[in-house]
Amino acid sequence: MNTKPYVIGLDLGGTNSEFGIVDQNAHIVASTRVKTAGHGDINQYVDDCVAALQPIIEEVGGIEKIHAMGIGAPNGNYYTGCIEFAPNLPWKGNLPLAQMFSDRLGIPVRLTNDANAAAMGEMAYGAAKGMQNFIMITLGTGVGSGIVVNGQMVLGCDGMAGELGHVIVEKGGRQCGCGRKGCLETYCSATGVVRTAREILEKTDKQTLLRDIPLDKIESKDVAIAAGKGDEVAKSIFEETGRILGEACADFTAFSSPEAFVFFGGLTKAGDLIMDPIKRAYDENVLQCFKGKAKFLVSELDGAGAAVLGASALGWEAK
Amino acid sequence: MNTKPYVIGLDLGGTNSEFGIVDQNAHIVASTRVKTAGHGDINQYVDDCVAALQPIIEEVGGIEKIHAMGIGAPNGNYYTGCIEFAPNLPWKGNLPLAQMFSDRLGIPVRLTNDANAAAMGEMAYGAAKGMQNFIMITLGTGVGSGIVVNGQMVLGCDGMAGELGHVIVEKGGRQCGCGRKGCLETYCSATGVVRTAREILEKTDKQTLLRDIPLDKIESKDVAIAAGKGDEVAKSIFEETGRILGEACADFTAFSSPEAFVFFGGLTKAGDLIMDPIKRAYDENVLQCFKGKAKFLVSELDGAGAAVLGASALGWEAK
Numbered sequence: 001m002n003t004k005p006y007v008i009g010l011d012l013g014g015t016n017s018e019f020g021i022v023d024q025n026a027h028i029v030a031s032t033r034v035k036t037a038g039h040g041d042i043n044q045y046v047d048d049c050v051a052a053l054q055p056i057i058e059e060v061g062g063i064e065k066i067h068a069m070g071i072g073a074p075n076g077n078y079y080t081g082c083i084e085f086a087p088n089l090p091w092k093g094n095l096p097l098a099q100m101f102s103d104r105l106g107i108p109v110r111l112t113n114d115a116n117a118a119a120m121g122e123m124a125y126g127a128a129k130g131m132q133n134f135i136m137i138t139l140g141t142g143v144g145s146g147i148v149v150n151g152q153m154v155l156g157c158d159g160m161a162g163e164l165g166h167v168i169v170e171k172g173g174r175q176c177g178c179g180r181k182g183c184l185e186t187y188c189s190a191t192g193v194v195r196t197a198r199e200i201l202e203k204t205d206k207q208t209l210l211r212d213i214p215l216d217k218i219e220s221k222d223v224a225i226a227a228g229k230g231d232e233v234a235k236s237i238f239e240e241t242g243r244i245l246g247e248a249c250a251d252f253t254a255f256s257s258p259e260a261f262v263f264f265g266g267l268t269k270a271g272d273l274i275m276d277p278i279k280r281a282y283d284e285n286v287l288q289c290f291k292g293k294a295k296f297l298v299s300e301l302d303g304a305g306a307a308v309l310g311a312s313a314l315g316w317e318a319k
Numbered sequence: 320m321n322t323k324p325y326v327i328g329l330d331l332g333g334t335n336s337e338f339g340i341v342d343q344n345a346h347i348v349a350s351t352r353v354k355t356a357g358h359g360d361i362n363q364y365v366d367d368c369v370a371a372l373q374p375i376i377e378e379v380g381g382i383e384k385i386h387a388m389g390i391g392a393p394n395g396n397y398y399t400g401c402i403e404f405a406p407n408l409p410w411k412g413n414l415p416l417a418q419m420f421s422d423r424l425g426i427p428v429r430l431t432n433d434a435n436a437a438a439m440g441e442m443a444y445g446a447a448k449g450m451q452n453f454i455m456i457t458l459g460t461g462v463g464s465g466i467v468v469n470g471q472m473v474l475g476c477d478g479m480a481g482e483l484g485h486v487i488v489e490k491g492g493r494q495c496g497c498g499r500k501g502c503l504e505t506y507c508s509a510t511g512v513v514r515t516a517r518e519i520l521e522k523t524d525k526q527t528l529l530r531d532i533p534l535d536k537i538e539s540k541d542v543a544i545a546a547g548k549g550d551e552v553a554k555s556i557f558e559e560t561g562r563i564l565g566e567a568c569a570d571f572t573a574f575s576s577p578e579a580f581v582f583f584g585g586l587t588k589a590g591d592l593i594m595d596p597i598k599r600a601y602d603e604n605v606l607q608c609f610k611g612k613a614k615f616l617v618s619e620l621d622g623a624g625a626a627v628l629g630a631s632a633l634g635w636e637a638k
Contacts (some may be wrong), residue, residue: 133476147574149468149475156468156576157452158612163573166606168566178431178606225361254482255466255574257475261593287485289403293477 004067006060008053008107009036009312011114012036012073012097014088019053019059020305022312026125028305030056046100055103068108069101070314072117072307079159085176090247093168108318113137114307116153118264118299119146120317121310126300127262132193134260135252136299137164137245139267142177143185143192160241165189165252188245190266191222197223208233222271238273245274246281251288255281264299264306323386325379327372328424328631329545330433331355331392331416333407336371339624340379341631345444347624349375361410365419372424387605388420389633391626393438398478401429406496427637433457433626435472435481435584437618438465440629441637445619446581453579455570455618458586461496462511463506468575476555485506490566490628507564509539509585515556516542527552541587557592564593565600572601572609583625 006029011018017036020028032052039045055217057063075086081098083089102109110118112223119136122128127135132151138144141167147154154161164177165185173182174195186192209226210218210233226234250263267274279296286294299307325348327346333443338357339347351371358364376382394405399419402408402470411451421428431439438455447455451470455465462484462499466473473480480558484504505511516529529537529552530546545553566582586593598615605613620628 012610064523120465132482136550150471154468154575156572157578158576158609160608161452161574161576163608167573168604180476180604180606187631192358251570252485253475255571256473256479257477257480259476285487285499287482289479289482290477 002228004065005064006066006067007312008069009074009308009310010049010071011117011307011311012071012089013114013307017049018308019049019056020308020312021056021066022309022315024316026047026309027306030059031308032056034050037090038082039052042089042095042100046097046104049101055094064108066105066107068315069105070117071097071101071109071111071161072114072115072314073097073111074309076102076111076113077159078110078112078116078118078153078155081109089268106288109260110314110318111154111163112153112314113144113146114310115144115316116146116155116235118144118301118307119148119153119262119307119310120183120313121301122262122264122299123148124313124316125309126306128260128299131259133256133260134258135164135197135249135256136264137249138264139189139263141189141191144188147256147259149291154256164248164252167241167248167251169244172251184244184248188241188267193220193237193241193245193267194218194238195222197234200233200237210234220267221269224273227270227273237272238270239277241267242274242277243281246278246283247285249282249294250285252286252288253294256296257290260295260297262297262299264301268298288296323384325385326631327388327632328627328629328634329368329388329390329391329392330626330630331395331408331437331632332433332626333393333403336368337627338368338375339509339627339631340375340385341628341634343635345628349378350627351375353499355557356409359409361414361419364410365416368420368576369423383581385424385426387429387634388424389630389635389637390416390420390428390430390434391433391435391630392416392430395430395432395435396478397429397431397435397472397474399518400428404432409605411614429473429633429637430473430574431543431633432481433629434461434463435465435474436629436633437463437620437626438467438581439472439559439632440619440625441581441583441630441636442467442619444628446616449581450578451596452598453577453581454483454575454576455581455583456510458511458582458584460508462508466575467607467621473575483567483571484498486567486570486621488563503563503567507560507567507586512539512542512560512586513537514555515559519552519556525552529553539580539586540588543586546592554592558596560586561593561596562586562600565597566604568597569603569604570608572605572613576609578612579616581616583620589616607635
């Protein structure tokens, strides 16, 4: 049992930085927010964050009640505590963010990438509670992943392991932001769903509710809404997205044979429309000896506090 | 330091069962062999093994000098100590081999699949000594793998993780013995090399030394010999095999970002003919942030005792 009853969790996103003070029962007892976008200077950003934290730290009894802080951030490296060249953040290069917060707050600070933080949150408080082996897959603008083996995060030799969004699922396929072609995230992210929708609208004359929306304004949630209304084209888009994801999961199982896949993020809101084809494609493609073993779960932490809880779980790990 | 100075290693293959008594410096101080093939009854097989072991156990001072036994076997499951439905062994079903040896010898017995045993041997005594994260790939009749993350074997929820030979590298590709199509091992095993050679001989009229060998007699070592003599077709076969393997390794890195890939088995005898294209395809395909990090190594334990040493490494783990 930790003698200090709270940790700080920070979900650092491209637009906002969400802070929560979290107790040992996974309750966010106080929270605050700082704009990430617009902070051109990293030092000013950290100063503003610490200023915003002061009142909520006082609220819970002062910094001596805080065990540590955990940060989930794009391209966060657990080993170095640095954010490394994150394309969607206002700061460039290699940023020692954990050290900067630790220097100002006087507590240990741990940092990892956002998908790993989500996996730790799920293991500590959510759908993966008690599991030793599972794979978290985040379906947002991109596809992220956090892999847990033997109860530990898979970080690899450099702290950068778990980039399953960049496994090649289609050789010579869609251009990916990473510079290569055919990555999983070019098909199975929210952006991928929109690309699939536009391809169908441009290359076929199929009738669909999606034609009521200007081509450049379509979002993945429009596809989900249309599919929910029974639109065949929209349903086929989730069917195809789920198939590609299920086939990829079958390959991931050959690697670590997880007890479960846990999905998180906007696309999971489509429910069975995407989960059913994932499971079907998985069953059809996984190696015989693994059939029927892995569960397919949706995050139990979905909602505003999930990423903050995930980051805070990292704080409890700090010595 | 273990007070008992020896472990027994058993490399259980389809043809022979090779036993070694191994000291803490990885020297095989005594060895013996029992035929696997022809032993229809598993109880008789274990009895014969124990009888063959008695003289070499006496040689080192009796069973009280033996800490434990480790077994590497096809389809061996570490969690259960069972061999599960191994297609190339004379016994069918689920065989509690670890328990059977333990009952007769009165020492702890650990069992895992042969590729995991090879990885443990490499970590304890070979090319991966001191590494916390690496992937062992065995290129034999099939393609096997043993994955180490955070210094531990990746066994998964069921003890069956690490089946990278059955990742799909070509959708709808070559028929695999597992019942699916396009598995890595249909291209990059010794058998896969022979299939590639036969395809070229049957479908093209290219001139090659391989035409001197009857089509159904070609072995992977014939391709290596021809390539060594500068035969262009044979060289292109290793080029293609290495390319597929290197591309697959690039995807594996997205999973666990290993410090090294360690290759083991007959195909590695082709040396740079296969290693160079592996490295080239890897560099061309791996995600930017991983470029230049992983080493590509050939097993340092290659040779007759390697598999026995690998199995014995498992013995030291037993409590």
